[in-house]
Amino acid sequence: MFNRLVGIFVLLFMMSSGYSQEQKSTTDGAIQNIKVDVFGPFRGYSQITYEKMLAPRKSYEITVGFIGLGRNQSFPYSDTVVSSSPTYKSQLGFFLAAGYKFSKLPVFELGAKGPTHVMQGAYAKPILYIGTYDENRIERINDHKYQSARPTTTFAALQIELGKQWIIKNKALIDIYGGFGYCIDNKGYYSTSYWDLTTTSAFNYCNDRIGKSPGISFTFGIKTGLLIR
Secondary structure (H helix, E strand, C coil): CHHHHHHHHHHHHHCCCCCCCECCEECCCCCEEEEEECCHHHHCEEEEEEEEEEECCEEEEEEEEEECCCCCCEEECCCCCCCCCEEECCCEEEEEEEEEEEECCCECCCCCCCCEECCCEEEEEEEEEEEEEECCEEEEEECCEEEEECCEEEEEEEEEEEEEEEEECCCEEEEEEEEEEEEEECCCCCCCCCCCCCCCEEECCCCEEECCCCEEEEEEEEEEEEEEC
16 A cells, blocks of 8 residues: 555656646646545545645645544444344544645646646645544443443544646646654554454544554545635
């Protein structure tokens, strides 16, 4: 899995190659934008991001996420004594994120006409996530007894995200990114089977942790939005 994620990061920067030479750039009167994550709702949350340019090739982003505003995934109790029908996570919570983006010099893309928008280009972004949520799970009381539970998870992740943002006709945008770093959380219950009480990973909706907390954290996504004048 790690090699696959590294390949994604390499691909993101390969996508930013193939330029002819540095050219003039433009803001076209817009130095800020609002965008949403395309795949977030399928993962059980929704988020909205505000970005503002502070100087050429430098901007900051602030994200607000709503955990639960999306797919409500079901999971079965494999012990029929507890339940034989699926139970839904019914997650509910929120997260905040703040990042500072360093972009490459604006350039002409192959086939592009005129100067590129100053907010377009490949970038690296240090980012901090913090959040909390509740969700339905099951917990073991003893070797033969289990019960439903709704623990609260609090998490924080410090990452570096690599990506590329395209500006379309100085009005809309597409932002593709992937990131890695470290995450710490209090998710002290199993995530795959209640026979295994050792937490080796955690799905915190906006990020995935691998290994016991604190562990390696990953993010990925595609955002789309509009420029603001």
